[in-house]
Amino acid sequence: MNLNLVNKTVLVTGGSKGIGKGIAAALAAEGASVIICGRGEEALHEAEKEIKQEGGNILAIKADLSEQEDVDHLISSIIERYETIDILINNAGVVSGFDDFETLQIEDWQKLFDVNLFGTVRVTKAVIPYMKKAGYGRIINISSESGVQPDAFMPHYNASKAALINFTKSLSKAYAKNGILVNTISPAFIMTPLLETVLKESAQKQNMTFDEAVQEFLLNHRPHIEVKRPGTVEEVASAVLYLVSDNASFINGVNLRVDGGSVASQ
Ligand SMILES: NC(=O)c1ccc[n+]([C@@H]2O[C@H](COP(=O)([O-])OP(=O)(O)OC[C@H]3O[C@@H](n4cnc5c(N)ncnc54)[C@H](OP(=O)(O)O)[C@@H]3O)[C@@H](O)[C@H]2O)c1
Secondary structure, three states: OOOOOOOOEEEEEOOOOHHHHHHHHHHHHOOOEEEEEEOOHHHHHHHHHHHHHOOOEEEEEEOOOOOHHHHHHHHHHHHHHHOOOOEEEEOOOOOOOOOOOOOOOHHHHHHHHHHHOHHHHHHHHHHHHHHHHHOOEEEEEEOOHHHOOOOOOOHHHHHHHHHHHHHHHHHHHHHHHHOEEEEEEEEOOEOOHHHHHHHHHHHHHOOOOHHHHHHHHHHHHOOOOOOOOOEOHHHHHHHHHHHHOHHHOOOOOOEEEEOOOOOOOO
8 A cells, every 4th residue: 555655744743752653663664754852862862763774764853842942943943954844743742640630739730731732732833834835734643542531540641632632623624624634543551662661560569470460450450442452552653654644535533543442432
């Protein structure tokens, strides 16, 4: 299947680790020019090196999306080099542990929203004029199953992810006439290096094997994943490849769940 992504300019926010890194690698393997950003320089350059070694066209730019100045610098650096941004993957996001509502302070809500929602808004606001000018654009917002099926804990995270799904819908209605399609992808329990480390520690503490710790996590925290395993970064990346390709040219405003059937409703 020809995805027609060769030479497309793509920004993957939070492309230095986990799901974002997998998305960046998959897009680079399809011949896109990929820009990744994140706060930590070491992880950024490690990801850049790895993707380059695979023959990918990749550029890493340090940026904290909770800082407007960093976002301005990120977008102007990309425009200076590539002239436009065809595809934007709003992936960067933070989680802050299994906090309950009463433990969380207003500052925790503000800090998390500043990345998960406002970081996405800042980047999107800066990119839209270039997509409008080109009469073409694809935007994917990475939400979560928690955006429609929240747990009792992390209400700030869950609310930020629900907001992203709603934000997608508004933009999809506003910009389709400009050739810009906007969709959400909502993963559930994807095995990233970070989660792998957490589960390895949990296995050690509970004197379990790694597989037992994964099954314990599924049972207690993600009992609705019907395929009874975590998803992979590649499984999220392949959904992204499809949605940003010409094969999905009539798909706009959807929330595509990559969640092994976890969300209970239709
Ligand atoms: N893994 C899952 O099971 C899962 C499930 C559902 C949804 N998601 C969503 O998928 C996305 C990626 O998650 P992940 O598990 O791959 O997380 P991860 O491994 O922690 O990676 C997060 C990425 O975002 C970057 N980032 C964080 N804060 C940032 C900021 N202020 N400015 C710029 N970049 C920032 C990180 O780099 P730095 O830390 O260096 O800045 C990193 O590159 C998130 O939006 C998450 O909510 C994940």
